[in-house]
Amino acid sequence: MKALVKDKAAVGITMLDVPDLPAPQAQEVLIKIMRTAICGTDIHIYNWDAWAQRTIPVPLVIGHEFVGKIAAIGDGVKNLQVGQRVTGEGHITCGLCRNCLAGQRHLCRQQIGVGVERQGAFAEYLLLPQTNVYPLDQAISDDLASIYDPLGNATHAALEFDLVGEDVLVTGAGPIGLMVAAIAKHAGARHVVITDVNTYRLQLAEQLGVSKAVHAKQSLVAVMKELGMSEGFDIGFEMSGNGQALTTMLACLNNGAYVSLLGIFPDAIKIDWTSIVMKGITLRGIFGRKMFDTWYKTTSMLQSGLNIAPVITHHFPINAYQQAFKQMQQGTTGKVILEW
Numbered sequence: 150m151k152a153l154v155k156d157k158a159a160v161g162i163t164m165l166d167v168p169d170l171p172a173p174q175a176q177e178v179l180i181k182i183m184r185t186a187i188c189g190t191d192i193h194i195y196n197w198d199a200w201a202q203r204t205i206p207v208p209l210v211i212g213h214e215f216v217g218k219i220a221a222i223g224d225g226v227k228n229l230q231v232g233q234r235v236t237g238e239g240h241i242t243c244g245l246c247r248n249c250l251a252g253q254r255h256l257c258r259q260q261i262g263v264g265v266e267r268q269g270a271f272a273e274y275l276l277l278p279q280t281n282v283y284p285l286d287q288a289i290s291d292d293l294a295s296i297y298d299p300l301g302n303a304t305h306a307a308l309e310f311d312l313v314g315e316d317v318l319v320t321g322a323g324p325i326g327l328m329v330a331a332i333a334k335h336a337g338a339r340h341v342v343i344t345d346v347n348t349y350r351l352q353l354a355e356q357l358g359v360s361k362a363v364h365a366k367q368s369l370v371a372v373m374k375e376l377g378m379s380e381g382f383d384i385g386f387e388m389s390g391n392g393q394a395l396t397t398m399l400a401c402l403n404n405g406a407y408v409s410l411l412g413i414f415p416d417a418i419k420i421d422w423t424s425i426v427m428k429g430i431t432l433r434g435i436f437g438r439k440m441f442d443t444w445y446k447t448t449s450m451l452q453s454g455l456n457i458a459p460v461i462t463h464h465f466p467i468n469a470y471q472q473a474f475k476q477m478q479q480g481t482t483g484k485v486i487l488e489w
Contacts, residue, residue: 152210152272153470160197162211164470170274173223178282180235180275184295186214187477187485189323190265195474204265212271213239213264216285216294226279236297238281238444239263239270240437254440255305273489283444289451292461296324296484297447300457301438303328304447306409309433310384313337318369318382320398321389321412322350322362324484327460329386329409331357335455338384340376342369344394349481356459365394369401382406392418404428411435460484 154165173179194201194211205211219233229235242249242257249257263269263277285294293300307329317338319330322345333341340360344367345351354362361372373381381403387395390412398408399421410432425432438444451457462483465473473485 150273151467153212153467154208155194155205155211156208158197158202158207160195162195162470162474164468167210167272170276173221173226173276175224176226176279177223178219178226178229178235178277178279179221180215180217180237180277180282181220182215182217182270182273182275182489184216184291184489185212185271185487186295186299187473187487188212188214188299191271192474192477194265196478206266209264210268210270210272211264212269213262214296214298215270215275216291216297217275219282220274222279229279229282229284234285234287234291234294235282236285236294237263237270237275237277237283238438238440239298240440241267241278241281242440244280255437271487283441286448286452289448292486293451293457295486296461297444298438299325299484300328301443301447302411302435303332304450305438305443306386306388306411306435307332307336308443308446309409309435310407312384314339315383316340316376316378316381316403317342317384317386318398318401319343319359319386319388320365320394321345321387321391322347322354323388324460325411326386326388327353327357327483328457329388330354330359331455331457331460332450333384333386334358335450335453340378342372342376342382344369344397345389347480350483353459353462353483357457365397369397373401380404384408386411388412390414392416395420399424399430402428402430405430407431407433409433409435461486464488 240260242254243259342361351362385398385408460483463485
């Protein structure tokens with residue numbers, strides 16, 4: 150079968166013919182891939198940065214955002230059928246540790262990532278444990294289904310705190326930041342302000358109906374005054390992985406504010422911990438999706454009118470994958486879909 154492979158410890162990926170996957174074993178599902186989406190993680194792997202060099206075994210079929218149809222099922226698989234349209238959770242967990250047994254599989258210390266530590270979804274077929282396969286409502290388009298993984302990250306981050314009537318600041322207008330902003334509006338936030346240095350993505354935020362899409366160099370104090378906010382933001386979502394963005398956010402938060410942290414910082418950063426203590430700010434690290442509570446909430450929000458269509462900006466046939474990766478590297482995209 151054909152697959153996109155990290156075949157060398159260097160910049161780039163390659164389309165290769167790789168051995169066909171074996172028939173699914175007990176409790177396994179074989180999925181025929183229809184569409185995949187490129188994640189920031191895939192860009193790190195393509196660029197072969199320091200994180201990728203520490204993490205990725207070479208060779209490896211990459212990718213973890215996908216939609217497909219079940220091609221075959223192993224013994225003991227229940228409630229799934231051949232031909233059924235599905236996506237899947239990209240974190241394979243042990244099922245036996247304290248967190249797994251307590252229903253917090255996203256915090257499993259033994260988890261491994263599809264397309265990161267094991268063979269991924271950028272291929273004609275993917276094998277997954279039954280417990281990681283998520284059936285799709287027919288009302289969910291293939292495009293939306295292919296980005297359930299990052300949309301799930303956004304759902305996890307956004308719904309950690311009560312949003313109704315609150316004023317929200319999102320730092321970082323990448324695809325997940327954009328989706329967080331859309332979810333915050335859908336869930337009842339009063340004002341949603343998003344910041345970035347990327348003009349293209351700020352324009353996408355405006356299409357999603359945020360209160361203000363603000364260049365990071367612009368004064369948030371002036372924005373708050375314009376919106377009639379006298380006490381600061383109630384909830385912050387740090388999606389950028391930029392230390393200065395976090396510093397700016399913390400300075401603009403109301404006392405007792407809540408912050409979800411999903412952006413990954415490349416280096417250690419300086420934080421004014423005294424301000425956090427004195428303001429009584431709650432910080433919550435966000436990793437992955439809650440299995441599968443986040444998935445159900447994501448589906449329910451889409452069914453009830455959540456619109457994230459503007460986040461999906463580009464489609465490429467799989468044989469144009471190099472062009473797709475280069476487009477993403479330029480920063481002039483939202484989510485990029487590869488059609489198999």
